[in-house]
Amino acid sequence: MDYHRGMPELPEVEVCARGLARLVNGYRVDEARCTQAGRIVNPKGDAAAWVAGLAGRTLVDVARRGKRLILRLDDDRALVFGFGLWAEVTVSDAEPEELHGAVLWLTGGPDGGVRRALAFDKLALSTLSLEAWGPPAAGPPYDALDRRVDGTALGALARGRAGLKAFLTDERFLLGVGNGYSDEILWEARLHPRQPAGSLAPEEWARLAQAMRRTLEAAVAAGGEAGFLDPFGAAGRYERRIHHHGGDPCPRCGQPLAALTSGGRETDYCPACQGL
Ligand SMILES: [Zn+2]
Structure with missing residues (x-):
């Protein structure tokens, strides 16, 4: 296949x-x-x-x-x-x-x-x-599945007007989240990828931290993304729902997902449930 x-x-x-x-x-x-x-x-x-x-x-x-x-x-x-x-x-x-x-x-x-x-x-x-x-430093950067990463820890790292997608994929803050999973996480958290990180309320940080953990843990449990093979040849079963799905109906509200391209990297999101 x-x-x-x-x-x-x-x-x-x-x-x-x-x-x-x-x-x-x-x-x-x-x-x-x-x-x-x-x-x-x-x-x-x-x-x-x-x-x-x-x-x-x-x-x-x-x-x-x-x-x-x-x-x-x-x-x-x-x-x-x-x-x-x-x-x-x-x-x-x-x-x-x-x-x-x-x-x-x-x-x-x-x-x-x-x-x-x-x-x-x-x-x-x-x-x-x-x-x-050796053992991870006190951080940052934190591994994205580090137990210490909650809404408060994320909020303490955020500064200025950089958008949330840029924040999640910035290796000065977090390690492990790239272009693909950041779209899944932001959709799950109902946050716009270009919302300035410095503008989030504490409850939004908490939602983002939960969405990140839930998304990454689900993908690990499924053996990684569909098409990925583990070292012994077992195939991953995690189907991305948002990234590279621009134009498809949003799995939550049915409105078409939008795609933004910047620097050759694609960002997909739902304009209806991830408002700025
Ligand atoms: Zn939607």
Whole structure:
């Protein structure tokens, strides 16, 4: 089936991290291979150095912060991955034929000895010290599913006339919400994407915080967006209702959804239930 597949955001990366949690109990990197040095962000473009630092290391933990996937190694470093358009992480017993990125061949773990290929296709690859990716700082920026993020916390971050969509997707404040899910969240909260963030009342902030949590949690529970595949090939079932649905009837009031385009990014919303 031919799916429209959007840019992975927090829910898809969370689904990927949960899937990979099965692969971190004592799995060892037998061999690492990079097929596209340009994907390596740190050490920049240096495939040999990236690969040399991985052989013989054991994976000890998997985590997510915002839209980044983090695999902790047993030597106080972490592999950090950024998802771009079409990015895919797969686990199989063979290396994908066309791979734009890197593969880690793993052995060990509970099934002992079976070599498996953990492949990263079209992801940005970095190796960083754990200090850089240890427990999240006091914040901001907050992970969008951080328990501390409620209406009061969001309201305290907002300044000035920047619109709500720009606010939700600004990585100085929040990590994990991008162009797609921000449209779903603002529709759920009945707030206009261009409403100045500095103008919201406390009850509107509370509504926005609840809508954000509800939307992201529902998408994680559904395995991510439809068309997204987890590392073991299971397909996501979350259907976006607003983003890329300009012209369709609003699922709440039936009026046509509107589409705005700015800087090549599309914003969809309902002019009837998300008034300015
Ligand atoms: Zn509506």
